[in-house]
Amino acid sequence: MTVLVLLLALVVALLAVLVVGLLRSHAEILRRLHELGAGVYDEAADTAHTAGAAARATATAGGVRSPVELKTRPGVPEPRRAEGMVATDAHDISGLTPTGSAAVAGVVGAGHTTLLAFLSSGCGTCADFWRAFTDGEGTRLPGRDTRLVIVTKGHEAESASAVAALAPPGVTTIMSSDAYDAYSVPANPYFILVDGPSGRVIGEGAAASWHQVATLLGQAAADAGHDLDGSPLRRSAPDGRMTGPERAARADADLLAAGIGPGHPSLYPDTLVGGDDAAIPGWEPVPGGPADRGQGQ
Amino acid sequence: MATLSAHGLSVTPPLGWDAEIFTRALDPRIMTPFGGREAVPPIAHVANFGLPPVRGDFGGGAVELMESGAVFIALLEHDPSEAGAALFTGKGVPWPLSPDDFSPANLQRPIGGQTGCQRFFLVDGRPFCLYVVLGSHRLRAVLVPEVNGVLASLRFA
Numbered sequence: 001m002t003v004l005v006l007l008l009a010l011v012v013a014l015l016a017v018l019v020v021g022l023l024r025s026h027a028e029i030l031r032r033l034h035e036l037g038a039g040v041y042d043e044a045a046d047t048a049h050t051a052g053a054a055a056r057a058t059a060t061a062g063g064v065r066s067p068v069e070l071k072t073r074p075g076v077p078e079p080r081r082a083e084g085m086v087a088t089d090a091h092d093i094s095g096l097t098p099t100g101s102a103a104v105a106g107v108v109g110a111g112h113t114t115l116l117a118f119l120s121s122g123c124g125t126c127a128d129f130w131r132a133f134t135d136g137e138g139t140r141l142p143g144r145d146t147r148l149v150i151v152t153k154g155h156e157a158e159s160a161s162a163v164a165a166l167a168p169p170g171v172t173t174i175m176s177s178d179a180y181d182a183y184s185v186p187a188n189p190y191f192i193l194v195d196g197p198s199g200r201v202i203g204e205g206a207a208a209s210w211h212q213v214a215t216l217l218g219q220a221a222a223d224a225g226h227d228l229d230g231s232p233l234r235r236s237a238p239d240g241r242m243t244g245p246e247r248a249a250r251a252d253a254d255l256l257a258a259g260i261g262p263g264h265p266s267l268y269p270d271t272l273v274g275g276d277d278a279a280i281p282g283w284e285p286v287p288g289g290p291a292d293r294g295q296g297q
Numbered sequence: 298m299a300t301l302s303a304h305g306l307s308v309t310p311p312l313g314w315d316a317e318i319f320t321r322a323l324d325p326r327i328m329t330p331f332g333g334r335e336a337v338p339p340i341a342h343v344a345n346f347g348l349p350p351v352r353g354d355f356g357g358g359a360v361e362l363m364e365s366g367a368v369f370i371a372l373l374e375h376d377p378s379e380a381g382a383a384l385f386t387g388k389g390v391p392w393p394l395s396p397d398d399f400s401p402a403n404l405q406r407p408i409g410g411q412t413g414c415q416r417f418f419l420v421d422g423r424p425f426c427l428y429v430v431l432g433s434h435r436l437r438a439v440l441v442p443e444v445n446g447v448l449a450s451l452r453f454a
Contacts, residue, residue, distance in 0.1 A: 172349075
């Protein structure tokens, strides 16, 4: 009987230890969640959905609806905070080349997308991107006929000779602290994709490798209706003639710049222009056709 | 619009245009036919397309990229010692240009469809050469006003 009582007491003691351990583990989990800012059924979290939380994500799984601070790995800058540049105005890049020439690179109004790569000659993460653009890894750019422009801070903050040594041959490189201010660049490296015709930023971000950046901005370009596959890095003269879609895109852009869009009356003339020589003997408007309807209706 | 100023020249290209004002690096090995050192006066390039970083003074390497609506403007200053040459004497600022000033025969390097214009002139005793290439001879009436807009923004100081 005594042995039985002792065994029972031992089992109870073991169970007590187990329960205490579980309670401590549970308390530790709650403490870690609290450090992350999570609260169970936190009603105040609903108000955290307001704009401006560029670096904050909202976890909604399992009824937990609290903002969680996202952190990037060392060497990779966080996204810009509230009022980010996405879908806002872009600017041309003006500054000095590494060789000291005054230069401006047209971004707004250009007939293509421009990838602005904000790099530094000193940061370790940037070294991979300098290498990628030089070695050919970064030869596929997101967007439409995309032009790569590398931007560093100005001569007062960067070594011109170091930038000149790193600048990939054939790629426009401009040193401009004003560009950093104009685009509110948070840190190096940072990438911004600009749609030239609309003059708007369509994607931006940073990552640890060119592959990650290309994927990120490629998705942004696709969301904006551009080519997901990207375009080859333009270093020199084009390899060959334009493709059919490229010619069509150029013709559309030229017509749009002249104020001629779909349904424009000039696309449905009633008479042939060019005098008598251009007239086609016996030509008559097709009944019910555009010319017969008049004004392209 | 950004205004570029360097080497006694300034220009304000329209939004979306590329521009650069620069001088060539002096190469002491290069001598003139008269035995003097090579001069490296300033050069201004303005274009409505992306200028490749490596290009010639008259646009070699860039004009090959031009589409029909493209414009390339080069302003090359000559050595002051040439100001008295007949090439420059009595010639003032040549703009505004006219579509009739352009001809494919004026191109330094003929490229199908393109057209060009070249003028030599003096400003305050400084000799200059203006060289303009248009992507399409047929579109010169449309493109020349854009060229004149840029040239009107040029300042010599």
